Amino acid sequence: MKFSVIIPVYNSAQFLHKCIGSIVDQEYKDYELILVDDGSTDASNEICPEYAEKYDHIRLIRQENGGPSAARNKGIQNASGNYLTFVDSDDWVMPDYFQV
Numbered sequence: 562m563k564f565s566v567i568i569p570v571y572n573s574a575q576f577l578h579k580c581i582g583s584i585v586d587q588e589y590k591d592y593e594l595i596l597v598d599d600g601s602t603d604a605s606n607e608i609c610p611e612y613a614e615k616y617d618h619i620r621l622i623r624q625e626n627g628g629p630s631a632a633r634n635k636g637i638q639n640a641s642g643n644y645l646t647f648v649d650s651d652d653w654v655m656p657d658y659f660q661v
Contacts, residue, residue, distance in 0.1 A: 564592040564644050564659055567636030569629045573650035574604035581612050581619075583653035589660050594619040595636045600626030605650075 566584055584594050596609045613621040622635055633647060
């Protein structure tokens with residue numbers, strides 16, 4: 562059972578490390594993380610590629626700013642998991658998020 566986690570990212574550099582880290586640190590490991598950079602103009606557009614290069618199960622999609630719904634839809638179009646979940650880029654999840 563594979564999860565597709567979609568995070569729409571727009572100018573949230575101050576939260577991204579904690580947000581992405583909370584996904585990477587999950588106890589359940591069968592997931593893909595799709596970061597959709599929605600035209601960020603801050604350091605988000607530097608942080609996202611770092612994670613995508615470091616982890617095979619993280620993908621980065623870039624698009625012009627279209628808002629969170631457009632970013633979520635782009636993520637859905639590129640998802641391959643059995644289940645979809647969304648996490649806001651200024652949020653984080655508990656280590657058992659997928660299991661619960």
